[in-house]
Structure formats: C-alpha cells, structure tokens
Amino acid sequence: MIVQRQNGVALWRQIADRIRSSIASGDYDRDGRVPPELTLAAQFGVNRHTVRSALAALAEEGIVRAVQGRGTMIERKERLNFPISRRTRFTQGIGDQAREKEGLLLAAAEEEASVDIAGRLAVPVGSPVIRMETLRRADRRPVSRAASWFPAGRFGGMAEAYERTGSITAAFAALGLTDYVRAVTEVSAIHADAQDLADLRQSPGAIVLVTRAVNCDLEGVPVQYSVTRFPADLVQFTIEN
Amino acid sequence: MIVQRQNGVALWRQIADRIRSSIASGDYDRDGRVPPELTLAAQFGVNRHTVRSALAALAEEGIVRAVQGRGTMIERKERLNFPISRRTRFTQGIGDQAREKEGLLLAAAEEEASVDIAGRLAVPVGSPVIRMETLRRADRRPVSRAASWFPAGRFGGMAEAYERTGSITAAFAALGLTDYVRAVTEVSAIHADAQDLADLRQSPGAIVLVTRAVNCDLEGVPVQYSVTRFPADLVQFTIEN
DNA sequence: TAAAAATGTCTATTGATATAGACAACTAGA
DNA sequence: TCTAGTTGTCTATATCAATAGACATTTTTA
Numbered sequence A, B: 001m002i003v004q005r006q007n008g009v010a011l012w013r014q015i016a017d018r019i020r021s022s023i024a025s026g027d028y029d030r031d032g033r034v035p036p037e038l039t040l041a042a043q044f045g046v047n048r049h050t051v052r053s054a055l056a057a058l059a060e061e062g063i064v065r066a067v068q069g070r071g072t073m074i075e076r077k078e079r080l081n082f083p084i085s086r087r088t089r090f091t092q093g094i095g096d097q098a099r100e101k102e103g104l105l106l107a108a109a110e111e112e113a114s115v116d117i118a119g120r121l122a123v124p125v126g127s128p129v130i131r132m133e134t135l136r137r138a139d140r141r142p143v144s145r146a147a148s149w150f151p152a153g154r155f156g157g158m159a160e161a162y163e164r165t166g167s168i169t170a171a172f173a174a175l176g177l178t179d180y181v182r183a184v185t186e187v188s189a190i191h192a193d194a195q196d197l198a199d200l201r202q203s204p205g206a207i208v209l210v211t212r213a214v215n216c217d218l219e220g221v222p223v224q225y226s227v228t229r230f231p232a233d234l235v236q237f238t239i240e241n
Numbered sequence C: 001t002a003a004a005a006a007t008g009t010c011t012a013t014t015g016a017t018a019t020a021g022a023c024a025a026c027t028a029g030a
Numbered sequence D: 001t002c003t004a005g006t007t008g009t010c011t012a013t014a015t016c017a018a019t020a021g022a023c024a025t026t027t028t029t030a
Helices: A011-025 A037-044 A048-061 A090-097 A115-121 A158-165 A168-174 A194-199 B011-025 B037-044 B048-060 B090-097 B115-121 B158-165 B168-174 B194-199
Strands: A064-067 A071-074 A080-084 A101-112 A128-138 A141-151 A181-191 A207-216 A222-231 A235-240 B064-067 B071-074 B080-084 B101-112 B128-138 B141-151 B181-191 B207-216 B222-231 B235-240
Touching: A011 A037, A011 A048, A011 B181, A037 A048, A048 A064, A101 A158, A115 A141, A115 A207, A115 A222, A128 A158, A158 A168, A181 B011, A181 B207, A207 A235, A207 B181, B011 B037, B011 B048, B037 B048, B048 B064, B101 B158, B115 B141, B115 B207, B115 B222, B128 B158, B158 B168, B207 B235
Parallel strands: A080 A235, B080 B235
Antiparallel strands: A064 A071, A101 A128, A128 A141, A141 A222, A181 A207, A181 B235, A207 A222, A235 B181, B064 B071, B101 B128, B128 B141, B141 B222, B181 B207, B207 B222
16 A cells, blocks of 8 residues: 655545545445554555544544544544436435434525526526525534525525425425426535535545536426535445436 | 635635635636635635635645736636436436546455345345446546446456447446436435545545445346445535436 | 554654745836 | 825744654464
8 A cells, every 4th residue: 555755645544535435335344343553554654643543533524533542443434426317316325324314505686697507597697596505414514515506586485495395306296396307416526615625524624525516397497406525435426328 | 705714624625615616606607717816705705815825726726816006817717517317327428518528446356245235236245246346437537437337247248348448338238238227316415535535536535425226127127236436526426307 | 451553642853834024127108 | 295005025833744753462373
C-alpha cells in the first residue's frame, strides 16, 4: 500500500480515507476491528503516530472506537447505493437500505430563471421558477443536499407540498403530476466545501459526488432540474439500463 | 469563498483545485487569465504566498503560465463528457471532443475468475477469464485506466484483437460479436492513489471517478466486466435515459 | 500470575505549511 | 518616460505534519 508524500494532502488524511473505505468494503468484517496500529503503520509505510492521527480522525467521525489493550473497534460501516434509471425515485431508491428516511425543506423561494436553469427547464430566461433547497437523511445521517428548480406556473405549491410529504414524488402527485421520468443525469465529483462540511456532516477533505438531473413529465416537458450533492464515502450510484 | 483549515488538506492544494475547476467552468474566459495573486488571496482569505503555491502547482500541471508584470495566463482548459447509456461506447462517446483518440493495451493475462469477477460475468468461480489492462488517451492526455475481464472460452483472442484495433467494439466485432449493450454501471469517487498519479498523470490529491460496468450481448449474457478510473478534473458523465 | 499484545501519553527533532513584510523586475498604458 | 499593476525573490516567524523513542496502562492469553 502506497501513500503519497508532499502533495498537499496530509498522510494521516490519506490513511484515514483508505481505512474508511476498507471498512465500507468489509475488509475487516472478519474480526470487527481495524488491524493494530503497528500493523497499519507497516502496511502504509509510515510511523505509528501518523496512523494514530488517522484513527483519531475516524473516531471523531464515529466510525471507529479505540479501546486500550484490546484494539480499535468498528462502530459503523455503511454505503448507500442509489439506482439511477429512467424511473429514478430518491425515496424508493433507498428502499430498505435505511430504516428511517427523511426529507427536509431548508429553503424555498420564487426567482427568475437564469440562463442555465432556463435551458435545463426549457422555459424563457427570466421566467418565474421555484427554487427549493432540501436535505435528505437516512437513519439520521445526511445523505444528500439538493437545490431544485420547478416552473412556477405549473408547480407554484411545490414547497408546501414537499414540506408536508417529505418526498418529491408525493409532492408532484399532490399537484396533479402522477408520473414523471428522469431525462438526464450528469455525475461529477469534487472536494467537499465548507457548506458540505456543515450540511452533509462530511469529514474535512472528503469527496462529494454531484449530480445534475432533469425530470420530465410523460410528454417530455421538463418539470424539475436539480443539483444534488452526496458524500462519496457513504454513497455510490448504480446505472441500470 | 471559503477554504478549510487544519483538515489534512493543505490550503494551497484546495485553492489549486478550486482555480482549476474555475478555469474548466470558463469563469476566467473573459480575459484569458487568472485574477491577480493579491485578488485571489483576498477572495480565499489567505496570504499571497499561499496563492502562489497553488498557482505554481497549476503551472506544473501545464494549466497556467505566469508572466512577470502581465499576469497568470490560462494555457489549457478542458473537460470531457462521457455519455453512459444502454449503448455506451467509449470511443464513440468521446466523439469530436478530442481530435486524437488512442487505446493502449498495458497488460493481458488469462486468470481464474475470483468470486467478484465470476459473479459479474455470471461464470463459475475459478473458470478461465481474460484480464486486460488498458489506458485510453484523448489528444495525448490520459483520460481513463481500465481493468477488464472477458470469459476466456468465448473471447480468447481479445487481447490481440484490442491491440490491433485500439477499440473494444472493434475487437468484439473481430471475434464475431457485432453488437452489445451496457447492462449496469456503478459510479463512485475516491482520491487518486499512486497508480493513478503515474497512469492518469494526475495532480497529487486529485479525485478519481471509478466506474464498474457490465456489458452483455443481445441475449443478456455478460461479455465484459470492467473497472475504469477517470480523472475527475477532466471527465464527467452524462446518463441519458 | 506472568507475558504478550494492544492503545495512551510524553518528549524531541525535522521538514512542510502558512503568514508577514520588503523590495526587485517586468509589462502596459497614460 | 513615468507610473500603476503585476509577478519574482528574499528573510523571518509560527504552526502543522511526520518521525523517533521511551514508557505507562489496559486487555487477552498462555
């Protein structure tokens, strides 16, 4: 196992990310604990103290818990899988991967469509759109932070409907749109920014997956454009065709 | 604009990533240069020397070039878009986004299918599979590093065919498979490791997008499983449904 | 009970990271 | 040609990151 030196990312941060990923992959499921510090130090080719810094960061995240004399126990391991398809539905997608699912409305406002938003929603630039900021949780852990735009003429009551139901699908249904399909999804990845840190409870330096998606009604008219951020250590996407 | 302190990622690295991303988004297209160092320092709330470290890293990557007295000029900006669909084809997907396209065979070997590989290809564990390591370039820049597995019985000559044609689609055709479809694609993101650094010419600390994909013939029988790594600063995916 | 194995804590040292300030060198425009 | 704006270079200082070693404390095992 190799870590990179002097590249602007501290060794303890790289090692913490690798161990977190190993835990998520189930590499340590056999004994439910991480290998001893000296073993990890040898594996990564670093000093034991550097490994300790990495484990301290993971303990801070609540992923491991060190017990003197025994070892460093795994407290939590999870990775959610999001199917992306023509019929992508967030709440259904999580399915039984989490017991408790929540959708919170953080903010809502009517604004004029920018060039970007207008293009995505196929409406004139400057026409009224509803902007909604939402946060989704699975088992109390934030799993996505989304900004969504809807044509205001057709979905003026979107914010209230979402707040009541906690689900986009249910809110659409309440406004008379019983079915819709995912037209396009763009996926990219960036480093977490300060906002992600707060909203997604991300560990600093972590990676965020970003999707830009357009949903359309069955006539192919765009009904929603959304930019959603997911913590990459917790989430992956599956595109089924 | 906010940068995070004491999170294991050096400020100059965060700032370099942000500026690279701004360049890719076209934020500085107006005058073809990055804002002055003192302006950037004020924007990010850091010392000018820290911004200089970030710009030096970008200059090392060949993205900007500083000229004393004039400013820091943008040398190169690019981002490739990969469509992912039922008919995903790598070489076609790039289309005219690059003038020059290459596919290199780095290594090939016959091996026994592991549990993971066997499951993906729907073959018995331990049955012979062809493993191929390939590197793809667009305009001389590495854009993906893939490990692919094929059932050995059906596609024994895959490595030779790929080496000859530089394309999976063409190699399949040469072996009698004229059409195939993408069954499933998983997308995740991790930090670049040392291998990525070398193979994808990635800047240290950068992000790598990872896809795990299965292609099937028209009867739905898996013909290829591949794990592909893309530099996230250069590549994004579009899922069209 | 003793030994082995594991984490916890302390000191010390070196190099990387970040800030601060001063001034030199170069470019472009008035 | 002068000046404002910009990058280049230098010194100095403080903190973070990483290594190294020693020893304490706790748990498990022989």
